[in-house]
Amino acid sequence: MNDTANPKHITIIGAGLAGALLATLLARRGWEVDVYEKRGDPRLKGYQGGRSINLALAERGRHALRLAGADDAVMAQAVMMRGRMVHFLDGRTDLQRYGRDDSEVIWSVHRGELNLILLQIAEDAGAQLHFHRGLQSVDFDGRLAVFHDDRDDSAHEIVFDSLVGADGAGSALRGAMKQAVELGERTEFLGHSYKELEIPPSPDGGFSIEPNALHIWPRGRYMCIALPNDERTFTVTLFLPNEGDPSFETVRNGADARALFERDFADAVPLIPQLEQDFERNPAGLLATLYLDRWHLDDRAVLLGDAAHAMVPFHGQGMNCAFEDCVALAERLLADDDRAAAFAAFQAERLPSARAIQAMALENYLEMRDRVDNDDYLLQRALEHELAERHPERFMPRYAMVTFHRMPYEVAYARGLQQRELLVELTRGHDSLASLDWPAVDALVRERLSPLPADE
Numbered sequence: 001m002n003d004t005a006n007p008k009h010i011t012i013i014g015a016g017l018a019g020a021l022l023a024t025l026l027a028r029r030g031w032e033v034d035v036y037e038k039r040g041d042p043r044l045k046g047y048q049g050g051r052s053i054n055l056a057l058a059e060r061g062r063h064a065l066r067l068a069g070a071d072d073a074v075m076a077q078a079v080m081m082r083g084r085m086v087h088f089l090d091g092r093t094d095l096q097r098y099g100r101d102d103s104e105v106i107w108s109v110h111r112g113e114l115n116l117i118l119l120q121i122a123e124d125a126g127a128q129l130h131f132h133r134g135l136q137s138v139d140f141d142g143r144l145a146v147f148h149d150d151r152d153d154s155a156h157e158i159v160f161d162s163l164v165g166a167d168g169a170g171s172a173l174r175g176a177m178k179q180a181v182e183l184g185e186r187t188e189f190l191g192h193s194y195k196e197l198e199i200p201p202s203p204d205g206g207f208s209i210e211p212n213a214l215h216i217w218p219r220g221r222y223m224c225i226a227l228p229n230d231e232r233t234f235t236v237t238l239f240l241p242n243e244g245d246p247s248f249e250t251v252r253n254g255a256d257a258r259a260l261f262e263r264d265f266a267d268a269v270p271l272i273p274q275l276e277q278d279f280e281r282n283p284a285g286l287l288a289t290l291y292l293d294r295w296h297l298d299d300r301a302v303l304l305g306d307a308a309h310a311m312v313p314f315h316g317q318g319m320n321c322a323f324e325d326c327v328a329l330a331e332r333l334l335a336d337d338d339r340a341a342a343f344a345a346f347q348a349e350r351l352p353s354a355r356a357i358q359a360m361a362l363e364n365y366l367e368m369r370d371r372v373d374n375d376d377y378l379l380q381r382a383l384e385h386e387l388a389e390r391h392p393e394r395f396m397p398r399y400a401m402v403t404f405h406r407m408p409y410e411v412a413y414a415r416g417l418q419q420r421e422l423l424v425e426l427t428r429g430h431d432s433l434a435s436l437d438w439p440a441v442d443a444l445v446r447e448r449l450s451p452l453p454a455d456e
């Protein structure tokens with residue numbers, strides 16, 4: 001750190017989900033925190049986020065919210081999702097539970113509401129929030145940052161001790177850092193994009209379909225999902241390839257979208273009265289994974305959340321992971337006055353975790369769109385449930401490790417691979433669990449899988 005720096009002052013870029021949470025965690029511990037946000041204050045003008053209206057919140061995120069004192073306020077507007085409600089092409093539906101019971105569920109939260117709650121608790125904790133301040137450029141040698149105010153096109157300069165980049169996937173801080181140091185940045189585009197549509201409440205004001213589920217219409221190379229909102233609507237997300245048939249190249253306007261829905265998502269058509277308008281009004285969002293080899297520039301800057309490791313949304317973990325980053329960075333900063341060392345330790349802890357959840361998020365796309373209605377997969381899943389019952393200390397579905405527990409993502413990933421091999425081996429040549437040799441199965445589980453680590 002520079003000689004005149006305040007060891008307990010930090011400047012955060014971005015007052016989105018991660019920026020507001022980190023500000024709270026540090027301000028509650030007596031730190032002076034300044035947060036600079038490009039947009040206006042959503043508490044004054046209403047949320048203008050412009051993408052993914054609701055998000056699945058899981059245990060990792062909830063743990064961070066508890067530490068920040070925000071869990072109760074967030075949960076007051078969350079809608080429980082017990083499992084995936086799979087909508088087959090013929091109109092049948094099937095609820096595949098995520099966990100053992102209602103203690104193992106995920107929660108649908110409204111991005112805008114969540115952001116409002118987090119901003120308020122950050123301010124209440126003493127953080128200074130500065131809106132209409134979009135980071136424009138950074139002079140790292142002089143520790144000067146320049147911000148742009150979109151209201152009058154003015155520029156504003158501040159002196160900083162250290163910058164934290166919580167400014168999302170298109171991070172301006174990352175852009176500035178890579179002028180000063182090699183970050184090893186690579187972006188891999190998925191080749192698929194998404195569009196959001198809406199299911200309004202039913203005529204009696206209630207939910208139009210089962211509220212306590214994440215609905216999925218898996219169709220091989222593409223799919224639709226729908227998550228409930230507490231105002232009795234659902235946000236539907238259509239994921240399609242960018243090329244091929246069907247794709248965003250062939251489904252170009254509202255009429256094309258209706259034709260696709262009538263063919264492939266017929267039971268959803270009556271639920272989405274504004275299908276054409278929603279499709280034409282809402283932009284298609286790109287999906288990509290961002291990899292960096294380095295997240296910090298000595299003691300001067302560090303990245304977290306989407307700015308460091310944006311991922312595809314198919315495990316519903318981007319925000320959860322970003323919140324875990326905040327807890328990890330706050331712990332490092334509180335434990336070590338040597339800020340460069342704290343940033344390096346944060347990166348060493350979290351980069352392998354981010355890589356693991358990025359990989360699992362990509363794998364989950366295949367699982368959601370293609371495998372949830374496949375017989376081999378369903379048999380493996382049935383065995384997975386059975387083994388989790390018989391050997392709870394050794395066998396836990398990967399989804400549960402990621403979603404209901406807080407073991408490092410890389411541990412969940414490695415265990416998941418070992419378990420997957422076992423499931424494939426044990427179900428090979430069988431079409432039901434009844435024909436398995438259970439004593440041999442149990443012996444193999446004990447031999448191959450060591451007891452699982454407990455959450456701290």
Ligand SMILES: Cc1cc2nc3c(=O)[nH]c(=O)nc-3n(C[C@H](O)[C@H](O)[C@H](O)COP(=O)(O)OP(=O)(O)OC[C@H]3O[C@@H](n4cnc5c(N)ncnc54)[C@H](O)[C@@H]3O)c2cc1C
Nearest residue numbers: 014016017018038056135167168305306316317318319320
């Ligand atoms: C379709 C979709 C569905 C998703 N679903 C889920 C889900 O179910 N569960 C889940 O956990 N995650 C989900 N995610 C991921 C989640 O949205 C992100 O991981 C999360 O928002 C990351 O938080 P963040 O604070 O790092 O970035 P952001 O939430 O993007 O916040 C960045 C903030 O920085 C501000 N900013 C940007 N540039 C500047 C600048 N130059 N100067 C100052 N401020 C700036 C922005 O205005 C914004 O407020 C989903 C993502 C998508 C796209």
